[in-house]
Amino acid sequence: MERSNKPAPISASGTGPQPNVHLEQGRAIARLPSGDSVEVLLYGATVISWKSNGKENIWVSDAAKLDGSKPVRGGIPIVFPCFGPPPKDHATGKLPQHGFGRNSHWEYLGSSSSESGALAKGGDDSIKLDFGLSHQQLSEDTKKAWPYEFGLVYSVTLAKDGLQTMLNVTNQGKEAFEFQMLLHSYWRVDDVTRCTVNGLGSATYIDKVLDAKEQQQSTPELRITGEVDRVYKSIKQDITSIVQDGKSRLDVQRDRIVDSVIWNPWIEKAKGMGDFEPNDGYKNMICVEVGAVDGWQKLEPGETFEGGQILKSHL
Numbered sequence: 001m002e003r004s005n006k007p008a009p010i011s012a013s014g015t016g017p018q019p020n021v022h023l024e025q026g027r028a029i030a031r032l033p034s035g036d037s038v039e040v041l042l043y044g045a046t047v048i049s050w051k052s053n054g055k056e057n058i059w060v061s062d063a064a065k066l067d068g069s070k071p072v073r074g075g076i077p078i079v080f081p082c083f084g085p086p087p088k089d090h091a092t093g094k095l096p097q098h099g100f101g102r103n104s105h106w107e108y109l110g111s112s113s114s115e116s117g118a119l120a121k122g123g124d125d126s127i128k129l130d131f132g133l134s135h136q137q138l139s140e141d142t143k144k145a146w147p148y149e150f151g152l153v154y155s156v157t158l159a160k161d162g163l164q165t166m167l168n169v170t171n172q173g174k175e176a177f178e179f180q181m182l183l184h185s186y187w188r189v190d191d192v193t194r195c196t197v198n199g200l201g202s203a204t205y206i207d208k209v210l211d212a213k214e215q216q217q218s219t220p221e222l223r224i225t226g227e228v229d230r231v232y233k234s235i236k237q238d239i240t241s242i243v244q245d246g247k248s249r250l251d252v253q254r255d256r257i258v259d260s261v262i263w264n265p266w267i268e269k270a271k272g273m274g275d276f277e278p279n280d281g282y283k284n285m286i287c288v289e290v291g292a293v294d295g296w297q298k299l300e301p302g303e304t305f306e307g308g309q310i311l312k313s314h315l
């Protein structure tokens with residue numbers, strides 16, 4: 001792929017209004033003729049806004065730092081190459097919680113207007129933005145802590161019927177490496193207590209709130225009535241939905257990955273995070289995070305992994 005700091009021209013297939021992309025204040029902003037838009041901060045390649053039908057789908061804390069001084073509290077931070085605090089005896093052991101994907105400066109690789117895939121793409125109705133991160137772009141300290149030659153391409157496709165975010169990982173070096181990845185998506189809801197998370201029935205999960213024991217989801221719906229921090233593994237269903245007041249709010253479809261984390265910090269944890277505002281903002285968000293976090297993905301030299309999510313908003 002040709003690398004450029006400027007948005008690539010979009011091939012116009014029609015004569016009507018075209019999608020447009022511009023770069024400003026360290027972020028790439030794409031807009032469709034319908035008015036739907038997506039905004040991606042180059043810091044962490046963090047999606048910080050996705051609007052459909054004029055309404056925001058994504059929750060970002062009022063106190064989130066958007067200046068590159070710390071990972072964004074909200075949006076879709078990219079967790080790579082380790083999820084949570086890495087095990088000390090693993091190759092990722094010297095990295096911070098959730099790795100370096102979310103706090104590295106990514107390169108904007110350009111945009112294109114059509115691509116085959118799950119969303120109705122092509123022509124005036126979709127636009128794909130690509131972002132890249134590789135070993136060379138890391139700080140010296142991070143390179144030392146995780147010395148592998150990797151290449152990441154993160155593709156964010158805005159289409160009239162949804163958003164797709166895909167992470168592609170390549171081993172560009174001479175030795176194998178292991179990684180985990182997670183798209184730590186914070187979804188905006190009117191009131192989390194009026195929501196259920198559906199589509200997890202019978203999956204097993206690690207409950208990080210209750211002594212990290214393995215449990216099985218016994219009901220088809222998960223109600224959020226307190227702190228939730230669960231790692232669901234090898235989910236058979238493709239789609240996890242957020243349902244609000246009995247109506248579908250957002251469908252999150254896993255694409256080539258099978259794990260998901262459901263997180264809401266609730267009252268005390270929200271208060272304890274300096275960058276979480278307002279304090280009662282936990283009512284307006286729910287994290288449904290797709291990824292590969294159960295064990296490790298191993299890539300031999302030259303091998304590639306791809307996984308991500310296809311999102312449909314019912315706003």
Ligand SMILES: O=P(O)(O)OC[C@H]1O[C@H](O)[C@H](O)[C@@H](O)[C@@H]1O
Pocket residue numbers: 084097098208229230261262263287
């Ligand atoms: O505070 P952060 O490093 O952004 O992590 C926020 C949360 O991320 C995930 O959802 C983990 O499962 C949680 O245990 C963690 O608290």
